[in-house]
Amino acid sequence: MAQKGKAGPRLENAVKEIIQIFVDHANGDGKLSKEELKNLFDKEIECAEAKAKICAGDCDKIMRLMDKNRNKEIEFKEYLRAVAFIAKGCYQKKTGRDQEDDD
Ligand SMILES: [Ca+2]
Ligand SMILES: [Ca+2]
Secondary structure (H helix, E strand, C coil): CCCCCCCCCHHHHHHHHHHHHHHHHHCCCCEECHHHHHHHHHHHCCCHHHHHHHHCCCHHHHHHHHCCCCCCCEEHHHHHHHHHHHHHHHHHHHHCCCCCCCC
16 A cells, blocks of 8 residues: 655645645735636636536636635635535545535
C-alpha cells in the first residue's frame, strides 16, 4: 500500500491546488464574481455529473447558495464551502456511502 516516490505530501499539495484555483480565477481581488465563478466551474470541473449538479439551471442560483454574506461575490471562505460540498458528492460516488450528517 505504502507508495514511496514522488507523490509528496498529497494532502498539502491538494490544498495548495484548491487555493491556487481560487487565486487564479479571482483575478487579483480575492473574490469571485459570477462570471469568474462560472469560468472556474467550466474550466476546473470535468465530471459531467458534478457539473450538472452545480450548474443545473442558472448560475444565479449557485451564486445565491454560495454567497452567504450576500455581497454578490464569492470570498475564499464561501468557495471552501462549495469545495467541501463537491468533495462530499465525489466521496459518495466513489464509495457509495451516503453521509447522514448534512450540515
Ligand atoms: Ca474577482
Ligand atoms: Ca460573499
